[in-house]
Amino acid sequence: MSDPSTASIVSTPRIEEPAQTGAPANAGLPESDRRNKPRGLLGDAWRDLRRKPLFWISATFILIFLVMAAFPQLFTSGDAVNGALSRSRVEPSADAWFGYDVQGRDVYARVIYGARASIVVAVISVIGTLLIGGTMGIIAGYRGGWVDALLSRIADVFFGLPFVLGAIVILTTFNGSGTSNSEWKIMGLVIMSLVVLSWPVVMRLMRSSVLATKEADYIVAARALGAGTGRIVLKHLLPNCLAPLLVYGTIMVGSFIGAEATLSFLGVGLKSPVVSWGIMISEAQNYIRVSPFLLFFPALFLVVAVLSFVMLGEAVREALDPKLR
Amino acid sequence: MGRYLLRRLLQLVPVFIGTTFMIYWLVWSVPGDPFAGKCGERRCPDTYIAFMTEKYQLDQPVWVQYATYMKNLLQGDFGTKFSGQSINDIILTSYPNTLKLALVALGIEAVIGLGAGVLTGLRRNGFLDNLVLISTLFLIALPIFVIGFVTQWLFGVKWGIVTPTVSSEMRFSELILPGFVLGSVSMAYIARVARTSIAENRRGDYVRTAIAKGLPMRRVVGVHLLRNSLIPVVTLLGTDLGALMGGAIVTEGIFGINGIGRQVYRAILTKESATVVSIVVVLVLVYLLMNLLVDLLYAALDPRIRYE
Numbered sequence: 001m002s003d004p005s006t007a008s009i010v011s012t013p014r015i016e017e018p019a020q021t022g023a024p025a026n027a028g029l030p031e032s033d034r035r036n037k038p039r040g041l042l043g044d045a046w047r048d049l050r051r052k053p054l055f056w057i058s059a060t061f062i063l064i065f066l067v068m069a070a071f072p073q074l075f076t077s078g079d080a081v082n083g084a085l086s087r088s089r090v091e092p093s094a095d096a097w098f099g100y101d102v103q104g105r106d107v108y109a110r111v112i113y114g115a116r117a118s119i120v121v122a123v124i125s126v127i128g129t130l131l132i133g134g135t136m137g138i139i140a141g142y143r144g145g146w147v148d149a150l151l152s153r154i155a156d157v158f159f160g161l162p163f164v165l166g167a168i169v170i171l172t173t174f175n176g177s178g179t180s181n182s183e184w185k186i187m188g189l190v191i192m193s194l195v196v197l198s199w200p201v202v203m204r205l206m207r208s209s210v211l212a213t214k215e216a217d218y219i220v221a222a223r224a225l226g227a228g229t230g231r232i233v234l235k236h237l238l239p240n241c242l243a244p245l246l247v248y249g250t251i252m253v254g255s256f257i258g259a260e261a262t263l264s265f266l267g268v269g270l271k272s273p274v275v276s277w278g279i280m281i282s283e284a285q286n287y288i289r290v291s292p293f294l295l296f297f298p299a300l301f302l303v304v305a306v307l308s309f310v311m312l313g314e315a316v317r318e319a320l321d322p323k324l325r
Numbered sequence: 326m327g328r329y330l331l332r333r334l335l336q337l338v339p340v341f342i343g344t345t346f347m348i349y350w351l352v353w354s355v356p357g358d359p360f361a362g363k364c365g366e367r368r369c370p371d372t373y374i375a376f377m378t379e380k381y382q383l384d385q386p387v388w389v390q391y392a393t394y395m396k397n398l399l400q401g402d403f404g405t406k407f408s409g410q411s412i413n414d415i416i417l418t419s420y421p422n423t424l425k426l427a428l429v430a431l432g433i434e435a436v437i438g439l440g441a442g443v444l445t446g447l448r449r450n451g452f453l454d455n456l457v458l459i460s461t462l463f464l465i466a467l468p469i470f471v472i473g474f475v476t477q478w479l480f481g482v483k484w485g486i487v488t489p490t491v492s493s494e495m496r497f498s499e500l501i502l503p504g505f506v507l508g509s510v511s512m513a514y515i516a517r518v519a520r521t522s523i524a525e526n527r528r529g530d531y532v533r534t535a536i537a538k539g540l541p542m543r544r545v546v547g548v549h550l551l552r553n554s555l556i557p558v559v560t561l562l563g564t565d566l567g568a569l570m571g572g573a574i575v576t577e578g579i580f581g582i583n584g585i586g587r588q589v590y591r592a593i594l595t596k597e598s599a600t601v602v603s604i605v606v607v608l609v610l611v612y613l614l615m616n617l618l619v620d621l622l623y624a625a626l627d628p629r630i631r632y633e
Contacts, residue, residue, distance in 0.1 A: 281471060
C-alpha cells in the first residue's frame with residue numbers, strides 16, 4: 001500500500017495495489033513473498049496499531065470497563081442498591097474508599113455497578129446509530145437520484161427534532177411518570193431515543209464523504225475495470241469514508257454517556273433502581289458544595305471511560321487512514 | 326441553482342409535515358388525563374371538559390386534530406393554552422431570548438473551535454495539539470449540566486466575575502458564560518473535525534503546489550487549505566444553530582433564562598400539548614432552513630460537489 005510511485009500521482013487516497021483489483025500481479029512469485037507483500041487495509045491497520053502504546057493503554061482500560069460491566073462482583077462485594085441512612089454522606093475512608101452517598105450507599109460499589117448501564121446504553125446506541133446512519137449514508141450518496149432524495153427527507157424528519165427536546169418528548173410518552181417499566185425496558189427506551197435522534201447526523205456525514213469520494217479517480221478506475229457496485233462500495237468507498245465515521249463514533253460514545261446523564265438529570269432517562277454514572281452525578285449535584293466527592297468519583301470514572309474510547313478511536317483512525325501515514 | 330433551490334424548498338414541505346406530525350402524535354398520546362390538575366385541587370367541571378374537548382377536538386382522531394392545527398397555523402395562529410393564554414405571546418417573548426443565547430454560543434464556538442482546530446491541524450503532536458485534544462476531550466466527556474453548574478459556581482459565586490444568573494434584559498456580558506456552556510460540546514467537535522480535516526488536506530498536492538508557487542503561508546492556509554477543509558465544519562456549524570436552540574433546555578434552566586427551552590420543558594411536564602407542538606414547529610422550521618443553507622454552501626465551498 002505504500003508504493004511511492006502511485007502515492008505521488010493523486011492527492012486523494014492512492015489506488016489500491018493491482019493485486020487487489022485484478023489478477024494478482026505477483027502470481028509468479030514464491031508463496032512466502034506473496035504473503036509478505038500486499039496486505040489488506042485492515043491487516044495494515046492492525047500492524048500499525050500493534051506498535052502504539054496509546055492503543056494498548058486505552059484498550060486495557062476499555063477491557064477493564066467491559067469486565068466491570070459484565071461481572072461487577074469481581075471488583076466489589078459491597079451493596080450498590082441498599083444503604084444505611086446513618087452513614088449518609090460519610091467522607092471517603094479506609095473502609096469505604098469513595099465514601100457513602102446521601103442514602104448511605106457505598107459509592108465505590110455504585111460506581112462499579114454503574115459501569116454496566118452507562119456503557120451498555122452508550123455502546124449499543126453508538127453501534128445502532130453507526131449501522132443505520134452509515135448504511136443510509138452510503139446508499140443515499142452512492143445511488144443519488146430519487147433514492148437520495150427519499151432517504152434524505154426521511155432523515156430530515158428525524159433530524160428536525162432537536163436532540164434533548166426530542167428525547168424528552170419520546171421518553172415522557174413511553175417512560176413518563178406513572179409508567180412502571182422494567183430496568184431493561186427503560187434502558188431499551190433510552191437507547192431507542194438516542195439512536196432515533198442521532199442516526200441522521202451520521203448519515204449526513206457519510207453521505208457528504210461519499211459524495212466527495214465517489215468522483216475520485218480510483219473509483220472511476222475500478223468501475224472501468226469492471227468492478228461491481230458491491231465491490232466498489234465495500235472495497236473502495238467504505239474504507240475511504242470510514243475514518244470520519246469512526247472518529248465521530250468514538251466521540252459519540254462519550255457524548256452518549258453524557259446524554260444519558262442529561263436525560264437522567266431531567267428526570268426522564270434511566271431511573272433510580274438502575275445504577276448509572278449519570279444518575280449518580282445528577283444525584284450528587286445538589287450536594288456539590290458540601291460533599292464534592294459524591295460528584296467527583298462517578299465523574300472520574302465517566303471521564304476515564306470516555307477518554308479510553310476516544311483515544312482508541314483516535315489510534316484506529318490514524319491506523320486506518322492511509323493519508324496520515 | 327434557482328431550480329435546485331425551488332426543488333429543495335418544495336422538499337421541505339413533506340419533511341416539515343412529517344416532523345411536526347410525529348411530534349403532534351407523540352405529545353398528544355402522552356398517557357394520562359389531559360385535564361388532571363388543570364382546575365386546581367378539584368376535578369374539572371364537566372362543562373369545562375366538554376368545552377375543551379370540543380375546542381381541541383380531543384374526541385377526534387389525531388390526524389383530524391393535526392389538520393385543524395395546521396390550518397390555524399398557516400393563518401399565523403399557534404392556538405391557545407388550556408388556560409386561554411395565546412401561545413403566540415409565549416413564543417414572541419421567549420423566542421428572542423433563546424435566539425440571542427444560541428447566536429452567542431454559535432459565535433463563541435466558531436471562533437474558539439475553528440481557531441483551535443486550524444492551529445493544531447497545522448502543527449500536529451506539539452504541546453498545543455495535546456492541550457487542545459485533552460481539553461476538548463474533557464468538554465465532550467462532561468455532561469453539559471456539570472459544566473454549567475461548575476462554571477456558574479466558579480465564575481459566578483466564588484470569584485464573582487460574572488453574575489451567576491441572567492437578568493431579563495439579556496445583556497451580552499451576561500450571556501458569555503451561558504453561551505460558552507451551551508456551545509462547549511459543539512466547540513470541541515468543531516475543533517476536532519477542523520483539526521482532522523486540516524491535517525488531511527495539509528498533505529494534499531494542491532497545498533504543495535501552492536507552497537511551491539511561492540505563495541505566502543498565510544494565503545496557502547487562508548485560501549487554499551481552509552476553504553477545502555471547511556466543508557465538514559460548515560455542516561456542523563449550520564446544523565448546530567437548531568440544535569443549540571433545542572438543546573438550550575438545560576442551560577436555560579441553570580442560568581434562569583426565560584427562553585423556549587424552559588417554556589417547552591414546563592409545557593411537557595404540565596401536559597400543555599399545544600404549547601409543546603407550537604414551539605417544536607418553530608424550532609423545526611429554523612432547523613430545516615439552516616440545513617438548506619448548509620447544502621447551498623456545500624456547492625459554493627467545494628466545486629467538486631455539483632447539484633445538476
